[in-house]
Amino acid sequence: MNAEPPAPEELDALLRLLDDETPEVRGRVAERLALCGGDISEWLATRPRQLSAHEKELLAEMLSPPRREILSGEWIAPTGGAAALQEDWESFEALLRALSDFLHDGITLRQPLSDALDLLAEEAAEAGVGSANELRTFLFKGTRLTANQENYYDVRNSDLAWCLAEGRSNPLGLCLIFILVGRRLDFEIEGVNFPGHFMCRIFEDGYPIIIDCFDKGQLHVQFTLLESPDLTRAQRELLKQSAGPGTILLRLLNNLNQSLEKTGRIEDAELIKELLATLE
Numbered sequence: 001m002n003a004e005p006p007a008p009e010e011l012d013a014l015l016r017l018l019d020d021e022t023p024e025v026r027g028r029v030a031e032r033l034a035l036c037g038g039d040i041s042e043w044l045a046t047r048p049r050q051l052s053a054h055e056k057e058l059l060a061e062m063l064s065p066p067r068r069e070i071l072s073g074e075w076i077a078p079t080g081g082a083a084a085l086q087e088d089w090e091s092f093e094a095l096l097r098a099l100s101d102f103l104h105d106g107i108t109l110r111q112p113l114s115d116a117l118d119l120l121a122e123e124a125a126e127a128g129v130g131s132a133n134e135l136r137t138f139l140f141k142g143t144r145l146t147a148n149q150e151n152y153y154d155v156r157n158s159d160l161a162w163c164l165a166e167g168r169s170n171p172l173g174l175c176l177i178f179i180l181v182g183r184r185l186d187f188e189i190e191g192v193n194f195p196g197h198f199m200c201r202i203f204e205d206g207y208p209i210i211i212d213c214f215d216k217g218q219l220h221v222q223f224t225l226l227e228s229p230d231l232t233r234a235q236r237e238l239l240k241q242s243a244g245p246g247t248i249l250l251r252l253l254n255n256l257n258q259s260l261e262k263t264g265r266i267e268d269a270e271l272i273k274e275l276l277a278t279l280e
Helices: 008-016 023-036 053-074 081-085 089-103 113-126 132-140 160-166 171-184 222-226 233-240 245-262 266-277
Strands: 190-192 199-204 207-212 218-221
Touching: 008 023, 023 053, 053 089, 053 266, 081 245, 089 113, 089 160, 089 171, 089 245, 113 132, 113 160, 113 171, 132 171, 132 199, 160 171, 171 190, 171 199, 171 207, 171 245, 207 222, 218 222, 222 233, 245 266
Parallel strands: none
Antiparallel strands: 190 199, 199 207, 207 218
16 A cells, blocks of 8 residues: 555545545545645645535544644653643643644644744734733734634634634633743743633732733732632632643643533544643
């Protein structure tokens, strides 16, 4: 059997066979496409013919298994699990990139995660952003990054490259972009692992300020929030703590697992559970 990836001419032929209902043909198409590594977005961008919505759905499904294999092979959990990752932002971002590549549909052209974060940081610097608070305004007060309220549980909210391309995400996704761009600009931004609604913390004149990235970067004085009678003692403690990379990654993977199960992507959900186990 030919184990070489299909050449452009063969890819054209394979795309024409995407909706063939013959089991043997569909199996062969999937087999050949699997050799493309789960991503043919750059090649597709050069083709004049646009795929139909149905063809895109079939193609994305066929490209999914090799991406599962790649993520499983590239996932390098730190010795000691999530606790060992708490200060290792470089390894953390590498794992986020691997997750982003896995969640990509393999057909939509977009920037890799780290490149997109670099570009956003450069745009902020060129715009004169000089503090974490100014970055908050730059990212969330316009239309650059908004809350994905219509699809709060969308699997793609955990794919930060998709979030950057589309300009929307859930609370955790928006906070992660804020933190990772801020780190590129040497700003002090902390994660706050509040139950049900991840937030961030910055410091203004030494005072801790809570940022709700999902609510257009709304500011809340931490001292005022801590006095709320609606908070339990445990919630007050979490509000004062800083969430490191290990804690954030566990939350992201748990969110992702739940979203995948809700959408019936059982094989993908099982893989995420395996990744979670490596962080215990």
